[in-house]
Amino acid sequence: MDEFEPKIVGFLCNWCTYAGADLAGTSRMQYPANIRPIRVMCSGSVDSAYILRALLGGADGVLVGGCHPGDCHYVSGNYKARRRITILKEIMKTLGLEDERVRIRWISASEGKRYADTISQMTSDVKKLGPNPVGTFWWV
Amino acid sequence: MAKQILVKVKNKNPGQSVNSLLADLLHKGLLEGILVPQILPSKESVVQTLVTEPEKLKEADVLAPVLPVSSAQIVSDMTRVAASPKPLGLVMRACEIRALVELVKLKQASLENLLIIGVDCLGTYSVRDYADIVSRKEDPIHVLLQGAKEGKEDPYLRSACRVCEYSVPTSSDLIVGLIGLDWEKEVLLKAGSDKGEKILAALNMSSSGTSSQREKMVSQFSQQRMKKRDELFSRTQKEISGWENLSSFFATCINCRNCMTACPICYCKECFFNSSTFEFEPAKYLERTNRKGILKMPTDTLLFHLGRMNHMAVSCVGCGLCEQACPSNIPLLKIFKMVGHQVQEIFEYVPGRNLEEEIPLAVFKEDELQEVGEE
Numbered sequence: 001m002d003e004f005e006p007k008i009v010g011f012l013c014n015w016c017t018y019a020g021a022d023l024a025g026t027s028r029m030q031y032p033a034n035i036r037p038i039r040v041m042c043s044g045s046v047d048s049a050y051i052l053r054a055l056l057g058g059a060d061g062v063l064v065g066g067c068h069p070g071d072c073h074y075v076s077g078n079y080k081a082r083r084r085i086t087i088l089k090e091i092m093k094t095l096g097l098e099d100e101r102v103r104i105r106w107i108s109a110s111e112g113k114r115y116a117d118t119i120s121q122m123t124s125d126v127k128k129l130g131p132n133p134v135g136t137f138w139w140v
Numbered sequence: 141m142a143k144q145i146l147v148k149v150k151n152k153n154p155g156q157s158v159n160s161l162l163a164d165l166l167h168k169g170l171l172e173g174i175l176v177p178q179i180l181p182s183k184e185s186v187v188q189t190l191v192t193e194p195e196k197l198k199e200a201d202v203l204a205p206v207l208p209v210s211s212a213q214i215v216s217d218m219t220r221v222a223a224s225p226k227p228l229g230l231v232m233r234a235c236e237i238r239a240l241v242e243l244v245k246l247k248q249a250s251l252e253n254l255l256i257i258g259v260d261c262l263g264t265y266s267v268r269d270y271a272d273i274v275s276r277k278e279d280p281i282h283v284l285l286q287g288a289k290e291g292k293e294d295p296y297l298r299s300a301c302r303v304c305e306y307s308v309p310t311s312s313d314l315i316v317g318l319i320g321l322d323w324e325k326e327v328l329l330k331a332g333s334d335k336g337e338k339i340l341a342a343l344n345m346s347s348s349g350t351s352s353q354r355e356k357m358v359s360q361f362s363q364q365r366m367k368k369r370d371e372l373f374s375r376t377q378k379e380i381s382g383w384e385n386l387s388s389f390f391a392t393c394i395n396c397r398n399c400m401t402a403c404p405i406c407y408c409k410e411c412f413f414n415s416s417t418f419e420f421e422p423a424k425y426l427e428r429t430n431r432k433g434i435l436k437m438p439t440d441t442l443l444f445h446l447g448r449m450n451h452m453a454v455s456c457v458g459c460g461l462c463e464q465a466c467p468s469n470i471p472l473l474k475i476f477k478m479v480g481h482q483v484q485e486i487f488e489y490v491p492g493r494n495l496e497e498e499i500p501l502a503v504f505k506e507d508e509l510q511e512v513g514e515e
Contacts (some may be wrong), residue, residue: 003151021180029274045411047447047450048447048450048451049412049443049447049450052443052446052447052450053440053443056440056442056443057428057431058431058432062336062341069506069510069513071507076504077505079504079505080501080504082504082508082509082512082513083500083501083504083509084450084501086270086486086509086512087450087453087454087483087486087500087501088450089512090482090483090486091446091449091450091479091482092454093482094377094478094479094482095380095381095382095386095475095479096377096380096381096382096385097382097383097386102514104512110394126306133382133383133384134383134387135432136432137383137384137387138432138434138435138436139391139436140383140387140436140441140442140443
């Protein structure tokens with residue numbers, strides 16, 4: 001049987017993490033092709049509903065990437081994202097919904113290596129978790 | 141100035157005595173109007189009414205154990221555009237007051253010129269159960285008070301009320317107290333703020349005194365309810381844990397969104413889940429279908445409930461009106477109350493406790509939750 005290749009949706013902020021991903025690419029760093037990046041203006045613009053929608057639609061993991069605390073292009077978007085993700089993860093934990101599938105990470109435009117490492121780590125962790133069970137439920 | 145007085149009850153009818161107090165507030169011009177629950181002529185239900193004529197308070201019923209809508213929503217409707225120009229009294233229960241405090245923080249209501257008159261709440265029945273009790277020629281208040289007196293588990297109590305920690309209203313200017321008193325003889329009228337103290341003084345009532353039993357009984361009452369709450373949480377956690385159980389919990393949902401309409405915290409004029417974000421072109425439906433080969437219609441049922449939970453759980457006061465509004469009788473209270481309790485604990489936030497405390501989603505601290513971005 002083929003090895004399970006997780007689908008990971010990445011909401012990457014335009015100013016830091018997306019640029020970090022760009023740097024990883026232009027620096028020819030190797031990392032798994034499991035990430036599906038979506039460029040967003042700020043990690044603070046990612047409503048929990050978008051993350052849930054990805055999971056319910058069959059994503060095996062969701063990564064939100066933002067600027068390091070203190071470095072947000074919009075001053076405080078990442079701090080708000082941090083609270084929002086904390087709440088989402090707590091709700092998922094309370095309902096037994098494998099909150100490990102959702103992550104928020106701070107990766108700056110100069111951290112191509114950190115981006116590649118983050119994707120490698122998350123891909124391997126989600127592989128261990130296995131496919132997202134709700135990914136096959138059509139009745140939700 | 142007396143902070144509390146004991147009001148003598150006539151004809152073993154505490155409700156009537158409270159009504160004459162309210163009438164007094166209007167007569168003396170201390171208030172221009174009062175928002176107060178009133179029994180409908182058919183007796184089948186109780187609705188909130190705004191009263192300016194003291195005579196019209198005769199059928200008011202501040203103790204009627206039923207909650208068709210949260211008065212927090214009514215006050216929001218009345219004061220969202222501008223604060224009340226005249227002093228108004230609001231007769232409300234603890235859960236309604238707590239929801240109102242949240243709405244004020246969300247800038248959906250103004251407390252200016254308003255006097256909150258909180259009434260002790262022993263619990264409420266669903267609108268349907270209340271009407272049933274009336275149709276059997278019984279008096280719901282009598283059923284409730286008698287049950288409470290005998291200390292029996294009331295089979296009609298709404299699930300929210302069975303596990304409610306707040307029998308005594310918080311953030312009130314005046315409190316009408318029943319717990320710990322022999323309410324066939326006397327009720328407590330207590331000031332909860334400077335404003336309330338002034339009103340109490342202006343009422344110029346002689347009989348002052350205290351109830352030695354009250355504090356003990358109130359804390360006993362909350363302890364019992366909290367124990368039941370925690371038992372409910374552990375049962376619920378087992379019942380709904382995991383995607384499979386969660387999806388079967390919501391299996392009978394018909395997407396009517398009554399839960400959102402009835403929720404006092406869900407104030408958005410246009411819910412995100414009704415917005416154009418969720419309007420798709422035909423091609424998008426097919427694209428989504430192709431992922432699993434099949435797509436439930438209407439779509440996104442579980443997404444709506446989980447998304448709504450993410451938006452309002454920090455402010456959930458556990459009133460259970462979502463559950464009362466559900467035409468499919470989905471026991472929503474237990475899941476929303478449990479989730480709310482968990483997320484509120486992270487921020488040590490108690491919705492409705494204090495106007496000064498900011499809603500966790502509206503603020504942040506720089507040096508918090510560092511582990512969330514690292515792990």
